[in-house]
Amino acid sequence: MGVAEQARRSREAATVLATASRRLKDSALDAMASSLLERYAEILVANQADIVRSSASDTPAHLIDRLRLNVDRLHAMADGLRQVAGLPDPVGEVLRGSTLLNGLELRQIRVPLGVIGIIYEARPNVTADAAGLCLKAGNAVLLRGSSSARDSNAAIVSVLRDAVASVSLPPDAIQLVDATSRDSVKELMRARGLVDVLIPRGGADLIRSVVEESTVPVIETGVGNCHVYVDEAADLDMALRILLNAKTSRPSVCNAAESLLVHSAVSDEFLARALPALRDAGVTVHGDQAVVAAGSSVGVPVVPATDEDYAAEYLSMDISAAVVPSLDDAIVHIRRYGSSHTEAIVTGSQAAARRFTAEVDAAAVAVNASTRFTDGGEFGFGAEIGISTQKLHARGPMGLPELTSTKYLVVGDGHIR
Amino acid sequence: MGVAEQARRSREAATVLATASRRLKDSALDAMASSLLERYAEILVANQADIVRSSASDTPAHLIDRLRLNVDRLHAMADGLRQVAGLPDPVGEVLRGSTLLNGLELRQIRVPLGVIGIIYEARPNVTADAAGLCLKAGNAVLLRGSSSARDSNAAIVSVLRDAVASVSLPPDAIQLVDATSRDSVKELMRARGLVDVLIPRGGADLIRSVVEESTVPVIETGVGNCHVYVDEAADLDMALRILLNAKTSRPSVCNAAESLLVHSAVSDEFLARALPALRDAGVTVHGDQAVVAAGSSVGVPVVPATDEDYAAEYLSMDISAAVVPSLDDAIVHIRRYGSSHTEAIVTGSQAAARRFTAEVDAAAVAVNASTRFTDGGEFGFGAEIGISTQKLHARGPMGLPELTSTKYLVVGDGHIR
Numbered sequence: 001m002g003v004a005e006q007a008r009r010s011r012e013a014a015t016v017l018a019t020a021s022r023r024l025k026d027s028a029l030d031a032m033a034s035s036l037l038e039r040y041a042e043i044l045v046a047n048q049a050d051i052v053r054s055s056a057s058d059t060p061a062h063l064i065d066r067l068r069l070n071v072d073r074l075h076a077m078a079d080g081l082r083q084v085a086g087l088p089d090p091v092g093e094v095l096r097g098s099t100l101l102n103g104l105e106l107r108q109i110r111v112p113l114g115v116i117g118i119i120y121e122a123r124p125n126v127t128a129d130a131a132g133l134c135l136k137a138g139n140a141v142l143l144r145g146s147s148s149a150r151d152s153n154a155a156i157v158s159v160l161r162d163a164v165a166s167v168s169l170p171p172d173a174i175q176l177v178d179a180t181s182r183d184s185v186k187e188l189m190r191a192r193g194l195v196d197v198l199i200p201r202g203g204a205d206l207i208r209s210v211v212e213e214s215t216v217p218v219i220e221t222g223v224g225n226c227h228v229y230v231d232e233a234a235d236l237d238m239a240l241r242i243l244l245n246a247k248t249s250r251p252s253v254c255n256a257a258e259s260l261l262v263h264s265a266v267s268d269e270f271l272a273r274a275l276p277a278l279r280d281a282g283v284t285v286h287g288d289q290a291v292v293a294a295g296s297s298v299g300v301p302v303v304p305a306t307d308e309d310y311a312a313e314y315l316s317m318d319i320s321a322a323v324v325p326s327l328d329d330a331i332v333h334i335r336r337y338g339s340s341h342t343e344a345i346v347t348g349s350q351a352a353a354r355r356f357t358a359e360v361d362a363a364a365v366a367v368n369a370s371t372r373f374t375d376g377g378e379f380g381f382g383a384e385i386g387i388s389t390q391k392l393h394a395r396g397p398m399g400l401p402e403l404t405s406t407k408y409l410v411v412g413d414g415h416i417r
Numbered sequence: 418m419g420v421a422e423q424a425r426r427s428r429e430a431a432t433v434l435a436t437a438s439r440r441l442k443d444s445a446l447d448a449m450a451s452s453l454l455e456r457y458a459e460i461l462v463a464n465q466a467d468i469v470r471s472s473a474s475d476t477p478a479h480l481i482d483r484l485r486l487n488v489d490r491l492h493a494m495a496d497g498l499r500q501v502a503g504l505p506d507p508v509g510e511v512l513r514g515s516t517l518l519n520g521l522e523l524r525q526i527r528v529p530l531g532v533i534g535i536i537y538e539a540r541p542n543v544t545a546d547a548a549g550l551c552l553k554a555g556n557a558v559l560l561r562g563s564s565s566a567r568d569s570n571a572a573i574v575s576v577l578r579d580a581v582a583s584v585s586l587p588p589d590a591i592q593l594v595d596a597t598s599r600d601s602v603k604e605l606m607r608a609r610g611l612v613d614v615l616i617p618r619g620g621a622d623l624i625r626s627v628v629e630e631s632t633v634p635v636i637e638t639g640v641g642n643c644h645v646y647v648d649e650a651a652d653l654d655m656a657l658r659i660l661l662n663a664k665t666s667r668p669s670v671c672n673a674a675e676s677l678l679v680h681s682a683v684s685d686e687f688l689a690r691a692l693p694a695l696r697d698a699g700v701t702v703h704g705d706q707a708v709v710a711a712g713s714s715v716g717v718p719v720v721p722a723t724d725e726d727y728a729a730e731y732l733s734m735d736i737s738a739a740v741v742p743s744l745d746d747a748i749v750h751i752r753r754y755g756s757s758h759t760e761a762i763v764t765g766s767q768a769a770a771r772r773f774t775a776e777v778d779a780a781a782v783a784v785n786a787s788t789r790f791t792d793g794g795e796f797g798f799g800a801e802i803g804i805s806t807q808k809l810h811a812r813g814p815m816g817l818p819e820l821t822s823t824k825y826l827v828v829g830d831g832h833i834r
Contacts, residue, residue: 015752019775100797104786111778113808192628196808211609215629217809238831245833335432357826358436361528369521369829378834379825380517391530391613391822392634393810405808408796409774412786414655416662417795 003142003187006175007194010115010140013170017138018112022089024167025136029085031163032132033078039159040074046155047124054148066123067149077128080383084132087382090400091138105411110404112138114196117177117188118385119144119210121202124152131160131174133385137403142195144177144184153179189214196405201386204313219394221386224254224341225313226371229330229356231347232265238368239346240274245370246344248281252315254387255342255374259310260285260321261330267323268294275300283317290323310337327352331359341389342366342374363389363396420559420604423592424611427532427557430587434555435529439506441584446502446549448580450495453545456576457491463572464541471565483540484566494545497800501549504799507817508555522828527821529555531613534594534605535802536561536627538619541569548577548591550802554820559612561594561601570596606631613822614810618803621730636811638803641671641758642730643788646747646773648764649682655785656763657691662787663761665698669732671804672759672791676727677702677738678747684740685711692717700734707740727754744769748776758806759783759791780806780813 017025036043047069054064090110097107116139118130127143134141145153153176161171178184188198192215199219200210211218228246230239246257262270271294278285279300285291286305295302302321309320310333324330334343344366345356353367364374374397376384381399388394394402434442453460464486471481507527514524533556535547544560551558562570570593578588595601605615609632616636617627628635645663647656663674679687688711695702696717703722704712712719719738726737727750741747751760761783762773770784781791791814793801798816805811811819 015776015778018778098797100795104790106796108813114778212632217634217807219809235831241831241833249834353828359432361432361435361531362824364825364827366827367829369827369832370834372834373521373827373829373832374825378517379523380515390634392636395823396525396825406812407779408781408791408813410781410783410786410790411770412784412790414652414658415786415790416658417666417787417789 003177003184004191004194006142006177007115007191009172010142010175011194013172014112014114014140016170017135017140017173018091018114020138020169024169025089025138026085027167028135028164028169029081029132031166032128032160033081033085035159035163036074036078036081036128036156040071043074043152043155043159044069046151049151050149059148063148067152069124069152073125077125080125080129081132084136084383087136087400089136090404093401095406102415103412104415107409108406109409110401111407113403113405115140115142115194116403117142117144117191117195117198117216119185119188119198119200119202119206121146121206124149124156126201127153127156128160129383130385131157133383133400133403135164135173137400139403140173140175142175142177142188144188145179147179150179185210186213189216192216199386219386219388219398220390221388222254222341223313223339223389224256224387225258225311225337225339226255226342227259227261227334227338227344228257228371229261229334229343229345230263230266230270231327231345231349231352232263233349233352234263234266234270234346235348236266236270236273239270240277242344242346242368242370243274244277244281246372247278247283247319248317249370249372251317254313255372256315257344257371258312258314258319259337260319261324261333262321263327263330264290264323264325271295272298275302278319281317283319285319285321287321288323291321313339327355331356334360338362339389341387342371344369344371363387420594420601421608421611423559423594424532424608426589427559427592428611430589431529431531431557433587434552434557434590435508435531437555437586441586442506442553442555443502444584445552445581445586446498448583449545449549449577450498450502452576452580453491453495453498453573457488460491460569460572460576461486463568466568467566476565480565484569486541486569490542494542497542497546498549501553501800504553504817506553507821510818512823519832520829521832522826524826525823526826527818528824530820530822532557532559532611533820534559534561534608534612534615534633536602536605536615536617536619536623538563538623541566541573543618544570544573545577546800547802548574550800550817550820552581552590554817556820557590557592559592559594559605561605562596564596567596602627603630606633609633616803636803636805636815637807638805639671639758640730640756640806641673641804642675642728642754642756643672643759644676644678644751644755644761645674645788646678646751646760646762647680647683647687648744648762648766648769649680650766650769651680651683651687651763652765653683653687653690656687657694659761659763659785659787660691661694661698663789664695664700664736665734666787666789668734671730672789673732674761674788675729675731675736676754677736678741678750679738680744680747681707681740681742688712689715692719695736698734700736702736702738704738705740708738730756744772748773751777755779756806758804759788761786761788780804
């Protein structure tokens with residue numbers, strides 16, 4: 001079955017989902033969670049096939065680890081689905097309402113988006129997470145996972161579809177798109193009118209190509225070149241704690257820090273402590289002249305940074321670093337190199353915090369907190385479908401409300417204009 | 418100057434606009450309004466040049482009328498700008514806020530989108546309206562009007578830029594893009610990273626081509642194939658009043674009705690009254706077999722309708738019509754042919770109204786009210802930049818809040834994860 005035909009089936013399923021009650025949707029989510037655990041054997045067998053195939057093709061060990069499922073990971077997936085069942089239903093929420101001068105009653109309510117396409121890489125747990133969130137918000141989903149996880153994803157989707165059917169909702173609410181052909185991505189991108197939005201989750205290249213080629217509206221996610229700016233009025237102990245956490249607690253994720261900016265008034269003192277600490281944590285610093293000099297005075301080697309370094313999302317134990325003469329220069333640097341994901345300032349100055357939060361344009365701006373908090377779970381959304389770094393529709397961690405659109409209801413008693 | 422260079426200047430201006438106070442932005446809007454009136458002579462001279470050129474090229478009289486400015490129309494433009502000055506500033510509005518379990522303070526606030534590109538046709542009053550709305554919401558705007566209005570638009574933009582500069586805001590907040598070359602539209606569509614959103618306002622062809630080709634995110638506007646469905650439980654007097662208003666009060670606009678659906682239980686009685694009334698109002702009906710038959714029994718000629726008729730946005734004194742055996746069939750018809758703009762039901766049945774509003778997926782659904790109310794002014798938004806018929810970001814009339822994005826502020830006292 002081609003993607004267009006799948007999308008037509010999604011559209012049909014979406015019309016049913018759109019008016020399904022919360023109770024019914026939550027029953028589906030509970031059934032999905034239970035089925036994942038009951039049918040663990042067939043999922044793990046399929047997963048084993050993916051792992052054997054990847055091992056045979058010299059896939060790096062850390063990627064094979066991301067691919068691997070076990071009973072614990074299935075429990076985590078099931079827990080995630082049950083958690084989504086516990087979240088309030090965004091559909092039907094009244095966002096605004098008023099009675100107009102002429103007596104017309106106006107209400108703006110949340111409605112599902114319709115059909116959501118998700119293009120993602122590697123980890124098969126995303127399959128269950130994304131399916132659960134889309135279903136709860138009343139949407140049908142077309143899942144295009146990576147080819148390396150194709151057997152795992154097929155098994156998971158088969159289990160989830162059966163669970164959806166078991167509560168008499170249409171199983172086509174959750175469909176898997178052929179992961180072995182590149183054409184399936186192209187077809188998804190051209191399914192305007194059938195697919196309401198595409199969410200690419202993955203590397204910068206994937207996201208760029210979808211943005212460039214899709215005629216279906218896209219929500220861009222995830223590239224994070226996040227900065228930590230240590231202001232002249234910073235508490236340097238706090239700054240060091242935040243820097244280490246932002247850089248090293250999980251370097252492979254988009255909300256990890258990739259760049260350090262230090263005000264020149266405190267750079268000698270701060271770098272003399274931060275550079276050895278970063279080295280001890282296993283981080284390579286790519287610095288400007290001032291940082292290189294600070295490194296040599298404390299015996300820590302610093303790699304001279306290029307323009308590419310300041311623009312890089314390393315996703316590794318590397319960080320670029322520069323000394324800036326003022327808050328203004330920090331803001332200009334971030335404006336030039338940042339990816340508008342998360343930018344943090346460490347400062348004791350209310351004036352500096354106010355200017356930084358007002359003038360830095362990003363999905364999230366943190367004051368005296370690690371960049372790592374930009375996350376749907378941390379923000380209390382219960383779950384997230386990704387982190388939008390674009391400005392339209394959704395910006396920052398996307399939870400259930402971001403998977404909806406709106407509709408105006410206009411109720412009169414014969415009103416004409 | 419090329420579009421890319423203009424867009425870079427817009428970006429610079431946008432960073433200033435983003436933090437401008439409401440007081441300053443309102444001063445700019447007042448200065449813009451006053452300047453339009455003070456410098457009416459140069460605007461009208463420029464407008465005369467557009468009119469002479471259009472007349473020489475056999476432009477239809479109604480298009481020349483849309484192009485024509487006079488002192489009254491300039492007063493209306495100035496009033497529009499003053500009205501926008503009176504609207505609340507969306508920037509800085511706190512949309513959500515909470516203190517997380519760990520004590521982090523989280524707030525989601527409205528911020529400007531940045532740089533907005535608007536591609537529009539004909540009427541030069543749009544130039545002032547769009548500039549005013551974008552500026553109030555803290556955005557820089559790139560205006561690409563029609564070539565036929567190029568002198569008028571140039572004069573208006575020159576006046577508005579001077580007014581903006583007079584309050585010490587950057588005049589590049591309002592720029593006009595070359596209207597004589599098609600390349601300028603292409604360049605706007607490729608200015609990803611410089612332009613944050615493109616809003617095409619105009620005919621279906623313009624909108625389709627922008628949607629297909631733009632790598633800048635687009636907000637689709639305006640195509641309205643709006644239906645009036647007369648239910649079996651309708652008050653037929655009310656239905657006739659609503660039908661005539663929806664079709665004839667202003668047939669050239671997107672919220673005018675283009676299609677009539679009548680439940681078969683009341684179609685004989687309703688059509689016997691509606692068809693003569695439509696004929697008397699100058700409306701040509703394109704009907705299915707049942708409507709043609711009803712027409713001949715009351716001596717009103719009805720043109721047999723094709724599939725194209727049901728899909729058409731006539732924007733003229735034409736309407737397609739069909740008899741449907743049930744509410745379900747009406748919903749299926751609308752799902753098939755509608756453009757998700759505005760759909761109306763006339764019914765006395767609460768159950769029918771509930772089903773219609775839940776199952777019809779459109780920007781606006783009206784119960785016992787004319788389709789003509791889908792309008793920013795009517796909805797009490799003060800002004801609108803267009804009516805979105807897409808589901809992402811904004812749906813329905815777009816006022817000031819729809820010209821903004823959001824930003825999360827995360828404030829801690831040394832929080833790490």
